[in-house]
Amino acid sequence: MTPKDNAQDDELLARYRRASDTDAAAPSESVRSAILAESRRVAAELARKAPQHPFDVSRPAANDARWKITAFGTLGAALLAALLIAPRFWESERVSQLSEAPAAAPEAAPAAKTAPADAAALAPATVPRPKMESIAPSSPSEPLQEVVVTQADRKTSKASAEESRQYSAPAPSNSPSVVQNYAQAPSTPPPVATSSAPLAASSPPAAPPAYSARSAEGGVLSMNADRTARARLVPTPSSLQSAAGLGDARRAAVLLDQGVAVDARDQDGRTPLMLAVVQGRLEVVRLLLARGADPNAADNDGRTPLQQARDRNLRDIAALLERAGAH
Amino acid sequence: MSLSQESDENLMTRFGRGEAAAFEFLYRRHELRVFRYLQRNVKNEASANDLMQEVWFAVARGAANYQPTAKFTTWLFTIAHNRMVDMIRLNHRLQSLDAGEEADTEGSSLLDRLAVEEKLEPLAQVQSQDEAAAILNAVSQLPAEQRSAFLLQAEGELSVEEIAAATGSNFETVKSRLRYARAKLRQLLWEHA
Numbered sequence: 200m201t202p203k204d205n206a207q208d209d210e211l212l213a214r215y216r217r218a219s220d221t222d223a224a225a226p227s228e229s230v231r232s233a234i235l236a237e238s239r240r241v242a243a244e245l246a247r248k249a250p251q252h253p254f255d256v257s258r259p260a261a262n263d264a265r266w267k268i269t270a271f272g273t274l275g276a277a278l279l280a281a282l283l284i285a286p287r288f289w290e291s292e293r294v295s296q297l298s299e300a301p302a303a304a305p306e307a308a309p310a311a312k313t314a315p316a317d318a319a320a321l322a323p324a325t326v327p328r329p330k331m332e333s334i335a336p337s338s339p340s341e342p343l344q345e346v347v348v349t350q351a352d353r354k355t356s357k358a359s360a361e362e363s364r365q366y367s368a369p370a371p372s373n374s375p376s377v378v379q380n381y382a383q384a385p386s387t388p389p390p391v392a393t394s395s396a397p398l399a400a401s402s403p404p405a406a407p408p409a410y411s412a413r414s415a416e417g418g419v420l421s422m423n424a425d426r427t428a429r430a431r432l433v434p435t436p437s438s439l440q441s442a443a444g445l446g447d448a449r450r451a452a453v454l455l456d457q458g459v460a461v462d463a464r465d466q467d468g469r470t471p472l473m474l475a476v477v478q479g480r481l482e483v484v485r486l487l488l489a490r491g492a493d494p495n496a497a498d499n500d501g502r503t504p505l506q507q508a509r510d511r512n513l514r515d516i517a518a519l520l521e522r523a524g525a526h
Numbered sequence: 527m528s529l530s531q532e533s534d535e536n537l538m539t540r541f542g543r544g545e546a547a548a549f550e551f552l553y554r555r556h557e558l559r560v561f562r563y564l565q566r567n568v569k570n571e572a573s574a575n576d577l578m579q580e581v582w583f584a585v586a587r588g589a590a591n592y593q594p595t596a597k598f599t600t601w602l603f604t605i606a607h608n609r610m611v612d613m614i615r616l617n618h619r620l621q622s623l624d625a626g627e628e629a630d631t632e633g634s635s636l637l638d639r640l641a642v643e644e645k646l647e648p649l650a651q652v653q654s655q656d657e658a659a660a661i662l663n664a665v666s667q668l669p670a671e672q673r674s675a676f677l678l679q680a681e682g683e684l685s686v687e688e689i690a691a692a693t694g695s696n697f698e699t700v701k702s703r704l705r706y707a708r709a710k711l712r713q714l715l716w717e718h719a
Contacts, residue, residue, distance in 0.1 A: 246544025
């Protein structure tokens with residue numbers, strides 16, 4: 200069909216419509232009335248049958264694309280959250296299975312729970328203490344304290360300062376242990392719990408690492424919390440150094456439990472103890488010394504932890520290092 | 527939006543919710559086109575009136591189930607076409623439609639019905655009236671299927687596809703019918719001139 204044909208067709212239609220418009224033919228009035236009357240009847244019927252609120256008009260319709268944006272956005276956010284969270288659970292499962300290995304700790308729980316006098320009697324049956332013999336008392340009148348960090352220290356430096364005050368004065372031998380204090384006063388911030396007990400230089404190892412013992416006895420910190428802490432850790436020397444520098448005693452303890460070398464050095468020859476000293480992390484210093492860290496280890500520049508503590512005027516830490524044999 | 531500005535589909539939807547006024551607007555909008563389609567096909571005013579009533583009753587009663595999936599006019603003229611065919615079949619007039627035997631005896635004559643365009647000169651008025659009558663007579667002389675297709679296009683403003691859907695015919699068939707109808711009309715008008 201050519202454009203000319205189209206034009207002719209259009210012209211024909213136009214002529215027809217002009218002619219048709221002049222035609223006065225129309226339905227009769229009675230038919231018109233009947234149709235409109237019927238429509239009113241049907242309308243009334245439809246209005247009566249129509250539900251008042253067939254659906255919630257405040258919500259977008261199914262064919263309205265707006266809901267899709269919200270739905271897909273929510274779905275995406277949920278998926279992202281799941282991707283971020285899922286590895287933690289996965290790691291938790293794996294590490295908790297791995298951490299079942301040092302199961303000797305729960306057996307030693309009663310030893311840590313008993314009084315200091317009883318501890319000596321029970322100690323031979325328990326796991327040997329790691330290198331506590333190397334920490335010599337600086338003064339015979341001052342009983343050497345065994346301090347074992349059992350929980351991560353994620354507190355601020357202010358909290359650390361408060362604790363350092365608490366530990367700067369040696370606890371009397373007949374005073375209740377800090378563990379008991381924490382147990383009796385649950386309102387006390389729980390992250391760090393220490394166990395202090397008089398320790399004779401010649402006495403045999405008295406208790407296993409209190410971290411495991413306390414977990415087993417269901418103390419302030421639950422085993423679940425420990426497992427969670429383990430779950431986030433990768434047992435590498437750099438992890439331990441990082442935990443030491445950040446003052447995360449619980450994490451450091453877990454890493455040590457997992458076999459990370461306590462004196463692992465970084466590229467500058469610094470040990471975790473040095474990093475903890477430099478950052479003023481008293482709890483971690485205690486922990487590392489208790490776990491046998493060398494207080495006289497020097498970095499590549501020949502600086503020792505004690506020198507660094509003195510340079511920074513960290514008297515509590517310096518005193519602790521001196522008691523551990525630093526010179 | 528006022529009812530007069532609403533589309534056919536929206537008016538139908540509103541009527542389906544019980545608004546009688548929407549139907550009235552819809553009816554007024556398409557009344558003459560449907561009636562002309564029916565009347566020029568059945569060539570009988572009384573029959574056209576009967577069909578008109580049936581068609582619009584069907585529209586009103588079908589409102590509850592109306593889904594605006596296609597143009598309202600396609601649906602409307604489909605109903606009109608089907609009702610008309612049903613009536614013709616019922617009255618055994620299928621063949622007589624082609625013959626165009628049944629003249630409109632009850633209604634007024636075509637020339638009487640055609641309105642005069644008053645702005646034209648008397649001679650031009652007569653010529654205009656005469657031309658309109660010639661075109662409408664030519665349409666009435668078309669074969670039934672060609673006439674129906676042409677009227678669906680001219681009055682219903684349906685496309686070829688829509689005519690095919692309304693009449694249940696093949697697209698090419700409808701196209702062919704329209705081509706023949708226009709050719710016949712041109713010939714009749716040329717003969718009249």
